[in-house]
Amino acid sequence: MQHLKDLIQRYLKGRATPEETSALEDWYHSFDDSEVPLPLEPGEDPAQLKQRLLSRLLPVMQPETPIKAMPPYRRYAVAATVALLVAAAGAIALWHRYKTLPKKDIAVHMPLREIAPAQKKALLTLADGSTIALDDAANGALSQQGSARVVKSSPGQLSYQADGSAGEVVYNTLSVPRGGQYQVTLPDGSKVWLNSASSLRYPTAFKGTNRKVLLTGQAYFEIAPNAIQPFQVQTSDMEVQVLGTRFDVMAYADEPTVNATLLDGKIKVHDKILQPGQQAVWSPTAGQLRISTADVHKIMAWKNGLFVFNNMDLPTILREVARWYDVEIVYHTVPGKELYGGGISRNLNLSAVLHVLEENGNNHFKINGKQVVVLP
Numbered sequence: 001m002q003h004l005k006d007l008i009q010r011y012l013k014g015r016a017t018p019e020e021t022s023a024l025e026d027w028y029h030s031f032d033d034s035e036v037p038l039p040l041e042p043g044e045d046p047a048q049l050k051q052r053l054l055s056r057l058l059p060v061m062q063p064e065t066p067i068k069a070m071p072p073y074r075r076y077a078v079a080a081t082v083a084l085l086v087a088a089a090g091a092i093a094l095w096h097r098y099k100t101l102p103k104k105d106i107a108v109h110m111p112l113r114e115i116a117p118a119q120k121k122a123l124l125t126l127a128d129g130s131t132i133a134l135d136d137a138a139n140g141a142l143s144q145q146g147s148a149r150v151v152k153s154s155p156g157q158l159s160y161q162a163d164g165s166a167g168e169v170v171y172n173t174l175s176v177p178r179g180g181q182y183q184v185t186l187p188d189g190s191k192v193w194l195n196s197a198s199s200l201r202y203p204t205a206f207k208g209t210n211r212k213v214l215l216t217g218q219a220y221f222e223i224a225p226n227a228i229q230p231f232q233v234q235t236s237d238m239e240v241q242v243l244g245t246r247f248d249v250m251a252y253a254d255e256p257t258v259n260a261t262l263l264d265g266k267i268k269v270h271d272k273i274l275q276p277g278q279q280a281v282w283s284p285t286a287g288q289l290r291i292s293t294a295d296v297h298k299i300m301a302w303k304n305g306l307f308v309f310n311n312m313d314l315p316t317i318l319r320e321v322a323r324w325y326d327v328e329i330v331y332h333t334v335p336g337k338e339l340y341g342g343g344i345s346r347n348l349n350l351s352a353v354l355h356v357l358e359e360n361g362n363n364h365f366k367i368n369g370k371q372v373v374v375l376p
Helices: 002-011 018-031 045-059 072-087 312-326 352-358
Strands: 059-061 123-126 132-135 142-146 149-155 157-162 171-176 178-184 190-195 198-203 211-222 232-233 241-242 246-251 256-265 267-269 273-275 280-281 288-293 308-313 328-331 339-345 364-368 369-374
Touching: 002 059, 059 312, 149 246, 171 178, 178 241, 256 267, 267 280, 273 280, 273 288, 312 328, 312 352, 312 369, 339 352
Parallel strands: 157 178, 211 232, 328 369
Antiparallel strands: 059 339, 123 132, 123 171, 142 149, 149 157, 171 198, 178 190, 190 211, 198 211, 211 246, 232 241, 241 267, 246 256, 256 280, 267 273, 280 288, 308 339, 364 369
16 A cells, blocks of 8 residues: 555656556556545645646646547546546546656646636526526526426526417527536427537427527537427538437637537538538638548537547637636737647636646646736
8 A cells, every 4th residue: 555655656746657657557457446545745635636636647748749649448537537536535546648748846826716617507588588597596487488388497407398389489598608507408308508608599489390599609419309390500600400319519709610510310511411420610711611530528528527638729728718717818928839638627616727737738827807817
């Protein structure tokens, strides 16, 4: 046991040899849920140790050249490791497959007030223009909209329940702010998960020849099958035609492309039929559509409570962080060119996420109110 603790200490200090790192991997493979005493520094609590481990464990990069991608089984062993670190106070699992650059001592800027991760909040706009702040509303029936009853079934979940009447078709809009997330079950039983800074406009009853909704931002869809009434998702630059299927659409105004990713079933984008595991990438500036193989686990990470980085540069990561934590990114320097790989839980406070990026990149960060200042 003492030998294992010594190995962990050397690993945390960057002094573990390749052979010692391999020994830690062997220990992980033989892990039997027995408790391991935590090697705490003086005055350090278990949560701080976990963050030190995460800082060393997850994001890894090389300067100016793309990192070598992890094989899938190692990449998702990392995600499992995060869950172990968060859930089991006595369990430590370590994976580290890339060289990390030598680091100077880093001055960590601690915020006066912690910024929490996204909460279950959204604004519902009814057909008459009135609004309901769903995070403040009690569970239960909220309104009658056309032929559907609007129900907040639980925190973070909204549903539309058809009552069989012949009421008129009216439209509602579910708007999720930066720093929020929400789920809605549409009147046909289709389920939609909305990411931060996203909105969905939809009828309260699907009648006619199709089921059409309007999306801004990002959403994951699980569509109820209905071959005679196909489902359509319209964004400002892309239309996705759907049969019964599961897919993700990302259409943020501050991102360079609009992406539709198919998990299973069938979708059509600009007359191109996608197969499961494929992604349609539309570039509005170039006016070009590209079909490619998707990293489905990375794309679905937001819904599964993770940030997953795979050859991602710092500005791309920080755009995602800004939406999730409802902050503004301010650059006081040119961001480094390093590419990040790995992942981290979305349930951490903002300062913990920035600390991981700071420990593994070339930039420092300072939290100033609702701003994140990027420093040299």
